[in-house]
Amino acid sequence: MNDAEIMELVDEVRRCERAVQQAKNALEVAKRDAAVAACPYKEGDIVSGWDHDGTSPAKVDKSCS
Incomplete structure (x- = not known):
């Protein structure tokens, strides 16, 4: 293998490493977007009380922002 072939492989x-990093970044963005979309509550909402199972809020006061 000559120097030109080695440089081509490098x-x-x-290029492959950049593509992998871009895919990882896109996956992180997709995960974050999915988590935000799945959550019905926003920052500043106040949850007071829980249902009998303790899994869902009984009352949510929405923030004004």
Whole structure:
């Protein structure tokens, strides 16, 4: 293998590493967006009391913001 072939392989590895990092970043954004979309409550909402099972709020006062 000559120097040009080695450099070509190094460039390919770097391109693949960038693609993997971009995919990881996109996955993190998708996870964050999914978590926000799944949560009906916003920052500042006040939860007071819980249902009998203790799994859902009995009352949520929505924030004005």
